[in-house]
Amino acid sequence: MDQISTAAKPHDELAMLLSEEMRAVDTLIRARMVSKNAPRIPEVTAHLIEAGGKRLRPLLTLASASLCGYDGPFHVHLAATVEFIHTATLLHDDVVDESAQRRGRPTANLMWDNKSSVLVGDYLFSRAFQLMVETGSFRVLDILANASATIAEGEVLQLTAAQDLRTDQEIYLQVVRGKTAALFAAATEVGGVIAKAPPAHINALREYGDALGISFQIVDDLLDYGGSSANLGKNTGDDFRERKLTLPLIKAIAQADETERKFWSRVIEDGHQQDGDLEQAMELMRHHGALEATRDDAVFWAERAKSAISQLPETRLRNLMIDLADYVVSRVS
Amino acid sequence: MDQISTAAKPHDELAMLLSEEMRAVDTLIRARMVSKNAPRIPEVTAHLIEAGGKRLRPLLTLASASLCGYDGPFHVHLAATVEFIHTATLLHDDVVDESAQRRGRPTANLMWDNKSSVLVGDYLFSRAFQLMVETGSFRVLDILANASATIAEGEVLQLTAAQDLRTDQEIYLQVVRGKTAALFAAATEVGGVIAKAPPAHINALREYGDALGISFQIVDDLLDYGGSSANLGKNTGDDFRERKLTLPLIKAIAQADETERKFWSRVIEDGHQQDGDLEQAMELMRHHGALEATRDDAVFWAERAKSAISQLPETRLRNLMIDLADYVVSRVS
Numbered sequence: 001m002d003q004i005s006t007a008a009k010p011h012d013e014l015a016m017l018l019s020e021e022m023r024a025v026d027t028l029i030r031a032r033m034v035s036k037n038a039p040r041i042p043e044v045t046a047h048l049i050e051a052g053g054k055r056l057r058p059l060l061t062l063a064s065a066s067l068c069g070y071d072g073p074f075h076v077h078l079a080a081t082v083e084f085i086h087t088a089t090l091l092h093d094d095v096v097d098e099s100a101q102r103r104g105r106p107t108a109n110l111m112w113d114n115k116s117s118v119l120v121g122d123y124l125f126s127r128a129f130q131l132m133v134e135t136g137s138f139r140v141l142d143i144l145a146n147a148s149a150t151i152a153e154g155e156v157l158q159l160t161a162a163q164d165l166r167t168d169q170e171i172y173l174q175v176v177r178g179k180t181a182a183l184f185a186a187a188t189e190v191g192g193v194i195a196k197a198p199p200a201h202i203n204a205l206r207e208y209g210d211a212l213g214i215s216f217q218i219v220d221d222l223l224d225y226g227g228s229s230a231n232l233g234k235n236t237g238d239d240f241r242e243r244k245l246t247l248p249l250i251k252a253i254a255q256a257d258e259t260e261r262k263f264w265s266r267v268i269e270d271g272h273q274q275d276g277d278l279e280q281a282m283e284l285m286r287h288h289g290a291l292e293a294t295r296d297d298a299v300f301w302a303e304r305a306k307s308a309i310s311q312l313p314e315t316r317l318r319n320l321m322i323d324l325a326d327y328v329v330s331r332v333s
Numbered sequence: 334m335d336q337i338s339t340a341a342k343p344h345d346e347l348a349m350l351l352s353e354e355m356r357a358v359d360t361l362i363r364a365r366m367v368s369k370n371a372p373r374i375p376e377v378t379a380h381l382i383e384a385g386g387k388r389l390r391p392l393l394t395l396a397s398a399s400l401c402g403y404d405g406p407f408h409v410h411l412a413a414t415v416e417f418i419h420t421a422t423l424l425h426d427d428v429v430d431e432s433a434q435r436r437g438r439p440t441a442n443l444m445w446d447n448k449s450s451v452l453v454g455d456y457l458f459s460r461a462f463q464l465m466v467e468t469g470s471f472r473v474l475d476i477l478a479n480a481s482a483t484i485a486e487g488e489v490l491q492l493t494a495a496q497d498l499r500t501d502q503e504i505y506l507q508v509v510r511g512k513t514a515a516l517f518a519a520a521t522e523v524g525g526v527i528a529k530a531p532p533a534h535i536n537a538l539r540e541y542g543d544a545l546g547i548s549f550q551i552v553d554d555l556l557d558y559g560g561s562s563a564n565l566g567k568n569t570g571d572d573f574r575e576r577k578l579t580l581p582l583i584k585a586i587a588q589a590d591e592t593e594r595k596f597w598s599r600v601i602e603d604g605h606q607q608d609g610d611l612e613q614a615m616e617l618m619r620h621h622g623a624l625e626a627t628r629d630d631a632v633f634w635a636e637r638a639k640s641a642i643s644q645l646p647e648t649r650l651r652n653l654m655i656d657l658a659d660y661v662v663s664r665v666s
Binding site: 035040122127138145151152154156 | 368371372373425428447448451452455456458460463466471474475478481482484485486489490492493507
């Protein structure tokens with residue numbers, strides 16, 4: 001443990017500190033994604049679960065529980081639960097967004113088909129449900145049931161808000177809470193609940209997860225336009241092409257004059273995009289300071305996350321969770 | 334109540350006997366499918382939930398609970414739960430099967446789009462989850478979590494078994510348990526559990542639901558070929574065209590000679606269907622007695638359902654549940 005470099009990323013440090021628990025989570029995930037009757041299930045999920053990603057949500061659950069003095073075994077179940085829910089929403093998202101890439105590999109949707117993505121997603125939801133029932137905590141079930149409803153509502157709201165120029169910052173925040181922050185908040189809150197932490201600490205953990213999730217998603221949406229420095233790479237502008245009203249766009253549209261509104265109406269509402277439109281959109285965002293303002297919002301939420309978690313007693317884990325909030329916004333600094 | 338005609342269908346009689354509870358279920362369903370943030374949700378679900386269908390599953394839950402002497406309030410929650418789960422699976426089924434009609438109306442899939450069907454289905458699952466948490470019974474949660482996993486596994490298994498001539502009666506039974514019987518069995522079992530019925534009665538209720546569900550699905554699959562009398566109407570042969578290996582087909586294929594196997598291989602595995610193939614398939618099923626044998630299986634399961642429920646004390650409700658099993662197979666007599 002003494003060997004951890006101070007330059008390591010906070011989630012990598014968290015993963016090292018919690019490596020034993022994370023191995024238990026991996027083992028549980030592998031054991032539970034098996035289906036004797038339907039071998040296609042592990043085939044589809046392996047491709048997502050092995051790819052791994054950062055395993056950020058299970059890490060947050062383990063860290064929250066450990067931070068509150070819990071040493072097992074149900075934080076492992078809950079960490080696997082949130083990863084299953086996350087993977088299931090990715091699978092369902094693949095179907096609906098017709099996105100071609102996820103975590104750098106072809107989506108399950110393309111490798112298999114829409115049917116498998118929907119049904120295997122449902123299977124993972126039901127497996128998550130079984131895992132949380134095993135914890136024997138009604139409060140945990142209540143939190144995760146409410147989070148599931150918020151996630152689904154947020155996804156539907158995103159659908160109806162897309163391509164609609166009336167989408168404002170308030171609607172954006174609701175969508176972000178649904179698609180990202182609800183599961184972050186549940187992941188940290190259930191960690192505190194399973195540890196039987198005092199109410200103030202549980203609230204602080206929930207607030208941390210919520211604010212971190214919002215900050216995380218705002219940063220993601222900003223990076224789609226190359227970050228606040230607006231460096232367009234080959235993967236930028238996807239949201240623009242899909243006519244998604246994310247925060248940078250919403251902020252620019254809010255300040256649009258007559259001519260600019262006609263432009264936004266053509267490219268977003270009507271979807272008549274041509275060469276140079278993305279550059280024009282970027283120019284308008286720069287002109288109105290929309291990218292910097294979006295970055296400021298991300299920093300605001302990261303600060304809120306830090307302030308919430310600071311209410312808990314100082315430990316190495318707590319400090320890494322503070323560092324994590326800083327790290328999230330450092331991607332756009 | 335004295336006015337009920339003895340010629341009424343058993344589920345209509347059950348609905349009349351339990352009309353007060355059924356109204357409470359309807360009220361609860363309407364209250365819980367609302368979404369303040371995402372108005373599209375009730376728009377999509379109304380189309381399925383108002384169309385109504387027979388509301389067979391919630392009726393079974395209410396009947397099972399009442400039969401065991403329970404008078405509320407959580408059988409209403411559980412009845413709404415099973416209807417939400419059922420509606421959610423229909424929505425996800427619409428996406429995956431590209432079916433054009435459901436309950437005589439255009440599917441949500443066509444009226445809206447794949448995205449809405451997937452996400453609104455997810456929303457209903459989460460609403461079902463919230464409702465069952467409210468019952469405060471871990472045993473109920475455990476039963477419904479396991480049923481959800483069996484449903485999803487069965488749907489995936491159906492996917493991989495489709496168009497595969499090796500699909501046998503054992504695999505068919507697993508698929509049927511997943512797509513139909515698991516929710517029927519959970520619907521009746523949780524009725525007994527919430528009523529704190531003795532273990533033998535709860536087991537009998539579960540067995541009844543399981544066997545009734547299997548019988549129900551076999552009849553459905555037989556009706557797709559016009560029933561045991563094989564009267565082809567305009568809606569028959571859908572499963573054949575979709576190359577689904579249901580029981581009548583499986584029984585005919587099991588007895589196929591060399592020439593017949595080539596036929597099945599062409600129309601089911603390769604999907605090269607032409608005019609006259611459905612008639613040829615019907616002829617082979619008739620020749621091998623596959624339709625009558627399928628009907629016999631449906632009757633076998635209906636008898637098993639009756640024998641299970643007969644273990645409970647005789648009441649009007651119990652006798653209607655026996656009648657219901659007879660009614661299910663009367664559709665193909």
